Amino acid sequence: MSSPVSRFSCPMALLPDGWARDVVIDVGGDGRIASLASGPMSGEGERLSGPVVPALADLHSHAFQRAMAGLAERAGPGDDSFWTWRSQMYRIVGRMTPDDVEAIAAKLYVELLKGGFSHVAEFHYLHHGAGGVPYRDPAETSHRILAAAARTGIGLTHLPVFYAHSNFGGAEPGEGQRPFLHDVDGFLSLLERLAPACGTAGATLGLALHSLRAATPDEVRAILGAETTGGPIHIHVAEQEREVEECLAWCGRRPVEWLLDEMDVDPRWCAIHATHMTPDETARLAASGAVAGLCPATEANLGDGIFPATAYRAAGGRFGIGTDSHVATSVAEELRLLEYGQRLRDRRRNRLVAGPGASVGRTLFEAALAGGAQACGRAVHGLRVGAPADLVVLDGNHPFVAAAAEGEGEDTLLDRWIFAAPDVLRDVLVGGRVVIRDRRHADEDAIDAAFLKALRRLQ
Structure with a gap:
Protein backbone atom coordinates (compact mmCIF):
# COMPACT_ATOMS: atom_id res chain seq x y z
CA MET A 1 0.00 0.00 0.00
CA SER A 2 1.48 3.37 -1.00
CA SER A 3 1.73 6.29 1.42
CA PRO A 4 -1.20 8.71 1.58
CA VAL A 5 -0.89 11.65 -0.79
CA SER A 6 -4.37 13.17 -0.49
CA ARG A 7 -7.05 13.37 2.17
CA PHE A 8 -10.79 13.90 2.02
CA SER A 9 -13.45 14.19 4.69
CA CYS A 10 -17.18 13.85 4.32
CA PRO A 11 -20.21 14.21 6.61
CA MET A 12 -21.21 10.58 6.07
CA ALA A 13 -20.21 7.64 3.90
CA LEU A 14 -21.50 4.19 2.98
CA LEU A 15 -18.87 1.72 4.19
CA PRO A 16 -19.05 -2.08 3.72
CA ASP A 17 -20.61 -2.54 7.17
CA GLY A 18 -23.00 0.40 6.91
CA TRP A 19 -23.20 4.17 7.10
CA ALA A 20 -20.67 6.12 9.16
CA ARG A 21 -20.55 9.80 10.12
CA ASP A 22 -17.61 12.21 9.78
CA VAL A 23 -15.39 9.93 7.72
CA VAL A 24 -11.81 10.81 6.72
CA ILE A 25 -10.46 9.03 3.62
CA ASP A 26 -6.72 8.92 2.89
CA VAL A 27 -5.72 8.06 -0.67
CA GLY A 28 -2.31 6.66 -1.63
CA GLY A 29 -0.23 7.48 -4.66
CA ASP A 30 -1.60 4.36 -6.34
CA GLY A 31 -5.12 5.84 -6.25
CA ARG A 32 -6.32 3.35 -3.64
CA ILE A 33 -7.77 3.98 -0.21
CA ALA A 34 -4.90 3.92 2.30
CA SER A 35 -6.98 4.44 5.44
CA LEU A 36 -10.47 5.25 6.71
CA ALA A 37 -11.19 6.90 10.04
CA SER A 38 -14.04 8.60 11.88
CA GLY A 39 -13.66 12.01 13.43
CA PRO A 40 -12.49 15.48 12.45
CA MET A 41 -9.90 15.82 9.68
CA SER A 42 -6.46 16.85 10.83
CA GLY A 43 -3.95 18.55 8.57
CA GLU A 44 -4.59 19.54 4.98
CA GLY A 45 -7.34 17.98 2.91
CA GLU A 46 -10.61 18.64 1.10
CA ARG A 47 -13.99 18.66 2.75
CA LEU A 48 -16.43 17.01 0.35
CA SER A 49 -19.77 18.74 0.00
CA GLY A 50 -22.14 15.90 0.86
CA PRO A 51 -22.62 12.21 1.66
CA VAL A 52 -20.29 9.81 -0.16
CA VAL A 53 -21.04 6.42 -1.71
CA PRO A 54 -18.73 4.21 -3.78
CA ALA A 55 -18.95 4.69 -7.53
CA CYS A 376 -14.67 -5.83 -14.59
CA GLY A 377 -11.93 -7.88 -12.94
CA ARG A 378 -11.63 -5.64 -9.89
CA ALA A 379 -10.65 -7.68 -6.86
CA VAL A 380 -11.49 -5.08 -4.20
CA HIS A 381 -14.40 -2.65 -4.30
CA GLY A 382 -16.33 -0.24 -2.13
CA LEU A 383 -15.08 2.16 0.51
CA ARG A 384 -12.49 -0.05 2.15
CA VAL A 385 -8.73 -0.03 2.51
CA GLY A 386 -7.06 -1.27 -0.66
CA ALA A 387 -9.99 -0.47 -2.96
CA PRO A 388 -9.74 2.17 -5.68
CA ALA A 389 -10.73 5.58 -4.28
CA ASP A 390 -13.74 5.85 -6.60
CA LEU A 391 -16.30 8.06 -4.89
CA VAL A 392 -19.62 9.68 -5.69
CA VAL A 393 -20.45 12.81 -3.70
CA LEU A 394 -24.16 13.56 -3.34
CA ASP A 395 -25.26 17.19 -3.17
CA GLY A 396 -25.58 17.96 0.53
CA ASN A 397 -27.68 21.03 -0.25
CA HIS A 398 -30.34 19.14 -2.19
CA PRO A 399 -33.51 18.94 -0.06
CA PHE A 400 -33.90 15.19 -0.56
CA VAL A 401 -30.30 14.57 0.48
CA ALA A 402 -30.41 16.94 3.43
CA ALA A 403 -33.67 15.48 4.76
CA ALA A 404 -32.42 11.90 4.47
CA ALA A 405 -29.10 12.72 6.11
CA GLU A 406 -30.79 14.58 8.97
CA GLY A 407 -33.55 12.21 10.00
CA GLU A 408 -35.28 10.06 7.38
CA GLY A 409 -32.58 7.39 7.64
CA GLU A 410 -29.34 7.01 5.74
CA ASP A 411 -30.57 4.33 3.32
CA THR A 412 -33.22 6.80 2.21
CA LEU A 413 -30.37 8.64 0.45
CA LEU A 414 -30.12 5.73 -1.98
CA ASP A 415 -33.89 5.34 -2.33
CA ARG A 416 -34.28 9.07 -3.05
CA TRP A 417 -31.42 9.06 -5.57
CA ILE A 418 -32.53 5.96 -7.47
CA PHE A 419 -36.31 6.42 -7.41
CA ALA A 420 -36.89 10.17 -7.10
CA ALA A 421 -33.90 12.45 -7.69
CA PRO A 422 -31.30 11.26 -10.20
CA ASP A 423 -29.89 14.81 -10.32
CA VAL A 424 -28.39 14.70 -6.79
CA LEU A 425 -24.87 13.71 -7.91
CA ARG A 426 -22.43 16.59 -7.53
CA ASP A 427 -18.83 15.35 -7.68
CA VAL A 428 -17.11 12.13 -8.77
CA LEU A 429 -13.59 10.96 -7.90
CA VAL A 430 -11.70 8.20 -9.69
CA GLY A 431 -8.57 6.91 -8.02
CA GLY A 432 -8.75 9.81 -5.59
CA ARG A 433 -8.76 12.40 -8.38
CA VAL A 434 -11.76 14.68 -8.87
CA VAL A 435 -12.97 14.16 -12.44
CA ILE A 436 -16.44 15.68 -12.08
CA ARG A 437 -16.65 18.80 -9.94
CA ASP A 438 -19.94 20.55 -9.41
CA ARG A 439 -21.43 18.43 -12.24
CA ARG A 440 -18.82 19.37 -14.86
CA HIS A 441 -15.73 17.80 -16.40
CA ALA A 442 -12.69 20.04 -16.85
CA ASP A 443 -12.41 19.18 -20.58
CA GLU A 444 -16.14 19.13 -21.25
CA ASP A 445 -16.36 21.95 -23.79
CA ALA A 446 -13.70 20.48 -26.08
CA ILE A 447 -15.16 16.98 -25.73
CA ASP A 448 -18.64 18.29 -26.62
CA ALA A 449 -17.28 20.10 -29.68
CA ALA A 450 -15.58 16.94 -30.99
CA PHE A 451 -18.74 14.92 -30.36
CA LEU A 452 -20.87 17.42 -32.27
CA LYS A 453 -18.43 17.29 -35.19
CA ALA A 454 -18.75 13.50 -35.28
CA LEU A 455 -22.54 13.62 -35.15
CA ARG A 456 -22.69 16.11 -38.01
CA ARG A 457 -20.48 13.89 -40.14
CA LEU A 458 -22.46 10.76 -39.40
CA GLN A 459 -26.00 12.09 -39.86
Missing part, protein backbone atom coordinates in the same frame (compact mmCIF):
# COMPACT_ATOMS: atom_id res chain seq x y z
CA LEU A 56 -20.17 1.73 -9.58
CA ALA A 57 -18.68 -0.05 -12.58
CA ASP A 58 -20.64 -0.08 -15.83
CA LEU A 59 -20.15 -3.67 -16.92
CA HIS A 60 -21.36 -3.42 -20.53
CA SER A 61 -20.71 -0.65 -23.05
CA HIS A 62 -20.69 -0.29 -26.82
CA ALA A 63 -19.41 3.29 -26.79
CA PHE A 64 -19.94 4.00 -30.51
CA GLN A 65 -23.69 3.34 -30.15
CA ARG A 66 -24.13 6.53 -28.10
CA ALA A 67 -24.01 8.35 -31.46
CA MET A 68 -27.22 6.65 -32.60
CA ALA A 69 -29.25 7.04 -29.40
CA GLY A 70 -32.64 8.43 -30.43
CA LEU A 71 -32.18 7.68 -34.14
CA ALA A 72 -34.16 4.42 -34.18
CA GLU A 73 -37.39 5.72 -32.66
CA ARG A 74 -39.44 6.02 -35.86
CA ALA A 75 -41.78 3.21 -36.80
CA GLY A 76 -40.92 1.02 -39.74
CA PRO A 77 -43.37 -0.63 -42.16
CA GLY A 78 -43.78 -3.72 -39.94
CA ASP A 79 -43.23 -4.74 -36.35
CA ASP A 80 -40.03 -3.11 -35.13
CA SER A 81 -37.63 -5.21 -33.06
CA PHE A 82 -34.01 -5.64 -32.09
CA TRP A 83 -33.39 -6.94 -35.59
CA THR A 84 -34.72 -3.82 -37.32
CA TRP A 85 -32.79 -1.61 -34.86
CA ARG A 86 -29.64 -3.51 -35.81
CA SER A 87 -29.95 -2.36 -39.42
CA GLN A 88 -29.78 1.26 -38.26
CA MET A 89 -26.69 0.43 -36.20
CA TYR A 90 -24.96 -1.10 -39.24
CA ARG A 91 -25.66 2.09 -41.22
CA ILE A 92 -23.90 4.23 -38.59
CA VAL A 93 -20.98 1.82 -38.25
CA GLY A 94 -20.33 1.83 -41.97
CA ARG A 95 -19.50 5.55 -41.85
CA MET A 96 -17.51 5.75 -38.63
CA THR A 97 -13.80 6.67 -38.52
CA PRO A 98 -11.30 6.19 -35.67
CA ASP A 99 -11.60 9.91 -34.89
CA ASP A 100 -15.36 9.43 -34.52
CA VAL A 101 -14.84 6.42 -32.24
CA GLU A 102 -12.61 8.44 -29.91
CA ALA A 103 -14.84 11.52 -29.89
CA ILE A 104 -18.01 9.52 -29.18
CA ALA A 105 -16.34 7.42 -26.48
CA ALA A 106 -14.96 10.51 -24.72
CA LYS A 107 -18.38 12.17 -24.65
CA LEU A 108 -20.01 8.98 -23.40
CA TYR A 109 -17.43 8.49 -20.66
CA VAL A 110 -18.03 12.00 -19.32
CA GLU A 111 -21.75 11.22 -19.23
CA LEU A 112 -21.13 7.94 -17.41
CA LEU A 113 -18.98 9.71 -14.83
CA LYS A 114 -21.75 12.24 -14.29
CA GLY A 115 -24.18 9.34 -13.91
CA GLY A 116 -22.27 7.76 -11.03
CA PHE A 117 -20.01 5.28 -12.84
CA SER A 118 -16.25 5.39 -12.30
CA HIS A 119 -15.28 2.39 -14.44
CA VAL A 120 -16.53 0.91 -17.69
CA ALA A 121 -16.18 -2.47 -19.40
CA GLU A 122 -15.94 -1.67 -23.09
CA PHE A 123 -17.32 -4.60 -25.13
CA HIS A 124 -15.49 -3.45 -28.24
CA TYR A 125 -16.28 -5.03 -31.60
CA LEU A 126 -15.83 -2.17 -34.07
CA HIS A 127 -12.33 -3.19 -35.17
CA HIS A 128 -12.04 -2.27 -38.87
CA GLY A 129 -13.00 0.38 -41.38
CA ALA A 130 -15.90 0.48 -43.84
CA GLY A 131 -16.47 -2.83 -45.58
CA GLY A 132 -14.13 -4.56 -43.13
CA VAL A 133 -10.94 -2.99 -44.50
CA PRO A 134 -8.29 -3.33 -41.74
CA TYR A 135 -6.47 -0.30 -40.42
CA ARG A 136 -2.69 -0.19 -40.69
CA ASP A 137 -2.62 -0.85 -36.94
CA PRO A 138 -5.09 -3.69 -36.24
CA ALA A 139 -5.61 -2.24 -32.75
CA GLU A 140 -6.37 1.28 -34.00
CA THR A 141 -9.89 1.59 -32.64
CA SER A 142 -8.92 -0.05 -29.34
CA HIS A 143 -6.20 2.57 -28.93
CA ARG A 144 -8.88 5.22 -29.46
CA ILE A 145 -10.94 3.71 -26.63
CA LEU A 146 -7.88 3.75 -24.37
CA ALA A 147 -7.25 7.39 -25.31
CA ALA A 148 -10.84 8.40 -24.55
CA ALA A 149 -10.69 6.72 -21.14
CA ALA A 150 -7.39 8.40 -20.32
CA ARG A 151 -8.66 11.82 -21.37
CA THR A 152 -11.81 11.62 -19.27
CA GLY A 153 -10.32 9.83 -16.26
CA ILE A 154 -12.72 6.89 -16.21
CA GLY A 155 -11.37 3.45 -15.31
CA LEU A 156 -11.42 0.91 -18.13
CA THR A 157 -11.75 -2.83 -18.59
CA HIS A 158 -11.13 -3.36 -22.29
CA LEU A 159 -12.86 -6.35 -23.88
CA PRO A 160 -11.96 -6.87 -27.55
CA VAL A 161 -14.70 -8.97 -29.11
CA PHE A 162 -14.42 -12.05 -31.26
CA TYR A 163 -17.06 -11.93 -34.01
CA ALA A 164 -16.94 -14.16 -37.08
CA HIS A 165 -20.44 -15.23 -38.20
CA SER A 166 -24.00 -14.03 -38.65
CA ASN A 167 -25.80 -16.93 -37.01
CA PHE A 168 -25.50 -20.31 -35.33
CA GLY A 169 -23.49 -22.97 -37.10
CA GLY A 170 -20.94 -20.64 -38.67
CA ALA A 171 -23.26 -18.80 -41.06
CA GLU A 172 -21.56 -16.38 -43.43
CA PRO A 173 -21.48 -12.82 -42.03
CA GLY A 174 -23.49 -10.06 -43.64
CA GLU A 175 -22.05 -6.95 -45.25
CA GLY A 176 -22.93 -4.73 -42.29
CA GLN A 177 -20.94 -7.00 -39.96
CA ARG A 178 -17.64 -6.80 -41.83
CA PRO A 179 -16.11 -4.06 -39.62
CA PHE A 180 -16.42 -6.47 -36.68
CA LEU A 181 -14.82 -9.66 -38.01
CA HIS A 182 -11.75 -11.69 -37.05
CA ASP A 183 -10.49 -15.20 -37.50
CA VAL A 184 -9.10 -16.95 -34.43
CA ASP A 185 -5.44 -16.21 -35.15
CA GLY A 186 -6.13 -12.56 -35.90
CA PHE A 187 -8.09 -12.15 -32.70
CA LEU A 188 -5.43 -13.76 -30.53
CA SER A 189 -2.84 -11.54 -32.19
CA LEU A 190 -4.98 -8.50 -31.32
CA LEU A 191 -5.05 -9.53 -27.66
CA GLU A 192 -1.27 -9.90 -27.63
CA ARG A 193 -0.84 -6.48 -29.24
CA LEU A 194 -3.12 -4.82 -26.68
CA ALA A 195 -1.62 -6.32 -23.53
CA PRO A 196 1.27 -3.83 -23.19
CA ALA A 197 -0.91 -0.86 -24.19
CA CYS A 198 -3.50 -1.72 -21.55
CA GLY A 199 -0.77 -2.24 -18.97
CA THR A 200 0.71 1.20 -19.69
CA ALA A 201 -2.74 2.81 -19.52
CA GLY A 202 -3.68 1.07 -16.26
CA ALA A 203 -6.59 -0.68 -18.00
CA THR A 204 -7.66 -4.27 -17.37
CA LEU A 205 -7.59 -6.45 -20.48
CA GLY A 206 -10.09 -9.26 -20.88
CA LEU A 207 -11.98 -10.58 -23.87
CA ALA A 208 -15.49 -11.06 -25.16
CA LEU A 209 -17.22 -13.54 -27.42
CA HIS A 210 -19.93 -11.59 -29.18
CA SER A 211 -22.49 -14.39 -28.91
CA LEU A 212 -23.06 -18.03 -29.73
CA ARG A 213 -24.45 -16.78 -33.04
CA ALA A 214 -21.14 -15.12 -33.95
CA ALA A 215 -18.65 -17.84 -32.94
CA THR A 216 -18.61 -21.58 -33.52
CA PRO A 217 -17.88 -24.00 -30.66
CA ASP A 218 -14.47 -24.83 -32.18
CA GLU A 219 -13.57 -21.15 -32.41
CA VAL A 220 -14.66 -20.50 -28.82
CA ARG A 221 -12.59 -23.43 -27.53
CA ALA A 222 -9.57 -22.37 -29.56
CA ILE A 223 -9.68 -18.84 -28.18
CA LEU A 224 -10.25 -19.86 -24.58
CA GLY A 225 -7.52 -22.46 -24.82
CA ALA A 226 -4.94 -19.98 -26.10
CA GLU A 227 -5.75 -16.58 -24.56
CA THR A 228 -3.51 -15.40 -21.74
CA THR A 229 -5.16 -12.19 -20.54
CA GLY A 230 -6.34 -13.64 -17.24
CA GLY A 231 -9.10 -11.04 -17.35
CA PRO A 232 -12.89 -11.24 -17.52
CA ILE A 233 -14.74 -13.17 -20.24
CA HIS A 234 -18.03 -11.66 -21.42
CA ILE A 235 -20.66 -12.91 -23.87
CA HIS A 236 -24.09 -11.83 -25.10
CA VAL A 237 -26.51 -14.69 -24.47
CA ALA A 238 -30.28 -15.29 -24.66
CA GLU A 239 -31.11 -11.64 -25.26
CA GLN A 240 -33.89 -12.30 -27.76
CA GLU A 241 -36.58 -14.97 -28.08
CA ARG A 242 -35.63 -15.44 -31.74
CA GLU A 243 -32.07 -16.17 -30.62
CA VAL A 244 -33.36 -18.91 -28.31
CA GLU A 245 -35.47 -20.43 -31.09
CA GLU A 246 -32.57 -20.43 -33.56
CA CYS A 247 -30.24 -21.96 -30.96
CA LEU A 248 -32.76 -24.76 -30.34
CA ALA A 249 -32.96 -25.38 -34.08
CA TRP A 250 -29.15 -25.48 -34.29
CA CYS A 251 -28.29 -27.78 -31.40
CA GLY A 252 -31.48 -28.74 -29.53
CA ARG A 253 -30.49 -26.69 -26.50
CA ARG A 254 -31.16 -23.15 -25.34
CA PRO A 255 -28.25 -20.62 -25.34
CA VAL A 256 -27.63 -20.47 -21.57
CA GLU A 257 -28.12 -24.24 -21.34
CA TRP A 258 -25.53 -24.81 -24.08
CA LEU A 259 -23.08 -22.38 -22.53
CA LEU A 260 -23.29 -24.00 -19.10
CA ASP A 261 -23.09 -27.52 -20.57
CA GLU A 262 -20.15 -26.88 -22.88
CA MET A 263 -18.00 -24.18 -21.24
CA ASP A 264 -16.34 -23.98 -17.83
CA VAL A 265 -18.43 -20.99 -16.76
CA ASP A 266 -17.09 -19.60 -13.48
CA PRO A 267 -16.71 -16.23 -11.70
CA ARG A 268 -14.51 -14.95 -14.52
CA TRP A 269 -17.54 -14.95 -16.83
CA CYS A 270 -20.25 -12.34 -17.36
CA ALA A 271 -23.41 -13.42 -19.18
CA ILE A 272 -24.74 -10.25 -20.80
CA HIS A 273 -28.55 -10.00 -20.77
CA ALA A 274 -29.44 -13.70 -20.20
CA THR A 275 -33.00 -12.43 -20.48
CA HIS A 276 -34.72 -15.62 -21.61
CA MET A 277 -33.93 -18.50 -19.23
CA THR A 278 -35.88 -21.43 -17.84
CA PRO A 279 -35.98 -21.90 -14.06
CA ASP A 280 -33.29 -24.57 -14.39
CA GLU A 281 -31.01 -22.28 -16.43
CA THR A 282 -31.60 -19.49 -13.92
CA ALA A 283 -30.54 -21.68 -10.99
CA ARG A 284 -27.53 -23.09 -12.87
CA LEU A 285 -26.25 -19.66 -13.92
CA ALA A 286 -26.59 -18.44 -10.34
CA ALA A 287 -24.67 -21.47 -9.04
CA SER A 288 -21.82 -20.96 -11.53
CA GLY A 289 -20.60 -17.82 -9.77
CA ALA A 290 -20.75 -15.86 -13.03
CA VAL A 291 -22.26 -12.38 -13.14
CA ALA A 292 -25.44 -11.62 -15.06
CA GLY A 293 -24.81 -8.37 -16.92
CA LEU A 294 -28.14 -6.54 -16.94
CA CYS A 295 -28.80 -3.48 -19.10
CA PRO A 296 -32.39 -2.54 -18.26
CA ALA A 297 -32.67 0.69 -20.28
CA THR A 298 -31.33 -0.88 -23.47
CA GLU A 299 -33.32 -4.08 -22.91
CA ALA A 300 -36.48 -1.98 -22.57
CA ASN A 301 -35.61 0.18 -25.58
CA LEU A 302 -35.05 -2.88 -27.78
CA GLY A 303 -38.07 -4.80 -26.47
CA ASP A 304 -35.88 -7.66 -25.30
CA GLY A 305 -37.94 -8.78 -22.32
CA ILE A 306 -37.56 -8.84 -18.53
CA PHE A 307 -34.74 -10.71 -16.78
CA PRO A 308 -35.94 -13.14 -14.04
CA ALA A 309 -34.16 -11.14 -11.37
CA THR A 310 -36.25 -12.17 -8.36
CA ALA A 311 -35.73 -15.88 -9.02
CA TYR A 312 -32.08 -15.37 -9.91
CA ARG A 313 -31.39 -13.39 -6.75
CA ALA A 314 -33.25 -15.96 -4.63
CA ALA A 315 -30.88 -18.59 -6.04
CA GLY A 316 -27.87 -16.52 -4.93
CA GLY A 317 -27.10 -15.09 -8.36
CA ARG A 318 -24.72 -12.18 -8.84
CA PHE A 319 -25.59 -9.27 -11.11
CA GLY A 320 -24.31 -5.91 -12.21
CA ILE A 321 -25.59 -3.20 -14.52
CA GLY A 322 -24.44 -1.85 -17.86
CA THR A 323 -25.60 0.88 -20.18
CA ASP A 324 -25.03 -1.10 -23.41
CA SER A 325 -26.38 1.10 -26.27
CA HIS A 326 -26.45 4.16 -23.98
CA VAL A 327 -30.01 5.33 -24.33
CA ALA A 328 -29.44 5.97 -20.61
CA THR A 329 -26.14 6.78 -18.92
CA SER A 330 -26.84 6.78 -15.18
CA VAL A 331 -26.68 4.39 -12.28
CA ALA A 332 -30.06 5.58 -11.01
CA GLU A 333 -31.94 4.98 -14.25
CA GLU A 334 -30.58 1.47 -14.77
CA LEU A 335 -31.29 0.37 -11.20
CA ARG A 336 -34.73 1.95 -11.19
CA LEU A 337 -35.71 0.23 -14.44
CA LEU A 338 -34.38 -3.08 -13.16
CA GLU A 339 -36.67 -2.90 -10.13
CA TYR A 340 -39.63 -1.52 -12.06
CA GLY A 341 -39.45 -4.33 -14.62
CA GLN A 342 -39.86 -6.87 -11.83
CA ARG A 343 -42.80 -4.90 -10.41
CA LEU A 344 -44.56 -4.67 -13.77
CA ARG A 345 -44.17 -8.40 -14.40
CA ASP A 346 -45.23 -9.44 -10.88
CA ARG A 347 -47.73 -6.61 -10.25
CA ARG A 348 -46.20 -6.20 -6.81
CA ARG A 349 -43.92 -3.62 -5.19
CA ASN A 350 -40.41 -3.81 -3.68
CA ARG A 351 -39.22 -6.95 -5.45
CA LEU A 352 -35.41 -6.86 -5.22
CA VAL A 353 -34.94 -6.26 -1.53
CA ALA A 354 -32.92 -7.88 1.26
CA GLY A 355 -35.92 -8.49 3.53
CA PRO A 356 -38.72 -6.85 5.53
CA GLY A 357 -37.90 -3.26 6.38
CA ALA A 358 -34.85 -3.20 4.11
CA SER A 359 -34.19 -0.51 1.52
CA VAL A 360 -34.70 -1.49 -2.12
CA GLY A 361 -32.22 1.19 -3.17
CA ARG A 362 -29.47 -0.11 -0.93
CA THR A 363 -30.12 -3.74 -1.88
CA LEU A 364 -29.88 -2.90 -5.58
CA PHE A 365 -26.89 -0.61 -5.15
CA GLU A 366 -24.75 -2.99 -3.13
CA ALA A 367 -25.53 -5.97 -5.39
CA ALA A 368 -24.64 -3.98 -8.52
CA LEU A 369 -21.50 -2.63 -6.84
CA ALA A 370 -20.19 -6.14 -6.12
CA GLY A 371 -21.31 -7.65 -9.43
CA GLY A 372 -19.92 -4.81 -11.50
CA ALA A 373 -16.55 -5.01 -9.78
CA GLN A 374 -16.34 -8.77 -10.36
CA ALA A 375 -17.34 -8.48 -14.02
